[in-house]
Amino acid sequence: MVEGPATMDLTSDGLRAALRQHFGFDGFRPGQEAVVRSVLEGRSTVAVMPTGAGKSLCYQLPALLLRGTTLVVSPLVALMKDQVDSLQARGIPATFINSSIDDAEKARRLDGVRRGAFKLVYVAPERFRSNAFLDAIREVELGLYAVDEAHCISQWGHDFRPDYTRLGQVRWVLRPPRTLALTATATPEVRDDIVRVLRLKDPQVSVAGFDRPNLFFEVAQVANEHEKLVRIARACRDGGGVVYCATRRDVEKVAGLLDDRGIRALAYHAGMTDEERHRVQDAFMERDDAVVVATNAFGMGVDKPTIRFVAHFAIPKAMEAYYQEAGRAGRDGKPGRALLLFNHADVRLQERMIEGNHPSPRLVADLWERLSRLGGGEQRVGERELASSIGASPIEVGSALKHLERAGHVLRTPRSLVVQDPGAELRVDFEGMSMRRERELAMLRRMTNYAYHQGCRRAYLLAYFGDRPGTCSGCDVCSGPKDPPSQEELLQRRVRRRGATAPVVDEGPYDGAVFEALREMRTTLARAEGVPPYVIFSDRTLRAFARSLPETEASFLAVPGAGPAKWERYGPHVLATIAQARGGAARVAEPWSGRRRG
DSSP states (O other), X not given: OOOOOSSOOOSHHHHHHHHHHHHOOSSOOTTHHHHHHHHHTTOOEEEEOOTTSOTTHHHHHHHHXXXXXXXXXXXXXXXXXXXXXXXXXXXXOEEEESTTSOHXXXXXXXXXXXXXXXXXXXXXXXXXXXXXXXXXHHTSOEEEEEESSGGGGOTTSTTOOGGGGGHHHHHHHHOOSOEEEEESOOOHHHHHHHHHHHTOSSOEEEEOOOOOTTEEEEEEEOSSHHHHHHHHHHHGGGOOEEEEOSSHHHHHHHHHHHHHTTOOEEEEOTTSOHHHHHHHHHHHHHXXXXXXXXXXXXXXXXXXXXXXXXXXXXXXXXXXXXXXXHTTTTTTSSOEEEEEEEOTHHHHHHHHHHHHHSOOHHHHHHHHHHHHHHOSEEEOOOHHHHHHHHTOOHHHHHHHHHHHHHTTSEEEOSSOEEEOSTTOOOOOOHHHHXXXXXXXXXXXXXXXXXXXXXXXHHHHHHHHTTOOOOOOSOBHHHHOOSSOOOHHHHHHHHHHHHOOOXXXXXXXXXXXXXXHHXXXXXXXXXXXXXXXXXXXXXXHHHHHHHHHOOOSHHHHHTSTTOOHHHHHHHHHHHHHHHHHHTTSOOOOHHHHHHOOOO
């Protein structure tokens, strides 16, 4: 049986002595000591600390000073292994139990947990689907129940995970003497959700300052993919970094284009095998100047302090996701850079992805009817086959299956589907699904407003998270952009503004550069929606836009072929594209703040 000391010195000197003894650090990072003391005093605690602030130490140090075992719930398989390896290297008995190990090894480790052989045990939240696992943990003397990435509890957060909703019930069953919930990005609303779901009574809520003074925040308005690549190439001069893309296809494409420019870029996304992802992660960790192009599957649990920049190739879906990912730069305290490459056409891609994650009730019902006809039990049928049978896309079917699984209608395995109780009345929470869709679209609008914000970036971010803005230590608005446009780029923009104005019979002259930019925008939207370009706008309408150059809703609606429905769907895209092609900033904040898509 491994135990902690019976008595503890909770003075600052005593805690620093324990920190030095177990981890070799002379002092705490900002916010850590208050959280550690609160936990050791027996209080349930919610800790909100920015990326790089050292959240893990807030449960690792108490684990060594308390009797019994500390149970750490985390969704991050890579983090579990890295932290367990690090703890074991320090001679601290720790283990993890997740899907990366086989059943025999799980049983062996669980037996060790029952015997009290470990001070820290990391588990994935899906472990608690098993009553047998929960019963086994009930036999263990717990000193601390720690929930990492606690924002995943909130269905209104940016990374909601249904398995996290069980953790309040788990806490009630296990009755730990103290609970610690940790997250890097939680608005006041999400914090309240964490307290409610975990059933915490009068918790100590500790919010460390969100400000990262060493990070430079910048939004670069870019007209096209070429300008994005130029900006990333310049950022690479500072050292290694991460380039986040919205889709797997973009990851592969951008990594290849950077390679063509002489920048050795690694690609990382969830479609790769575990072995491939581990190889990329190891290569990234080994070299300070390594650059990885990735979806948001990369980075959580990756502790590399020397990342010099984080660039977003397209706008993220939420402020929380953006700030957490951007915060991976400069964790060593040296200058880091958070660069958002913004083109309004990318907003539509995120809208499509949100809508795809929340399929219509009719589609879900059609899919359930099709699955019910297959009969109960295991069915070897793929998403593409199902999609073809009901006239939907594989992405829509994949999302609908997630909702059916959440409602208990199906169970998905790597190679098949298990249909449970075929023909049963649907138990999918369509009202909740609709609310989450609207919430996610609202979060995207807030992110878009940040990109268009004309004031201090840092003040905007801190205010969003409920922190008090101070003096800006670096952003493109207050200090000027890190990489102002080159003389060549300025010349190209002047050429575009002056334009190849071409006369059109019975229509009059128009701005040729704006027209070409609108055509590019239309192509992007058409590909995203899977429709021919003329369905978005005709060439005649695009020429009319390029002639009248609308800047408001009223002037947009005055263009033939651009009615109210087109405004609701595409209006902000058109205004932003025109403004960018003319070298200015789009003025679309008012439509975004007061309207939502139908």
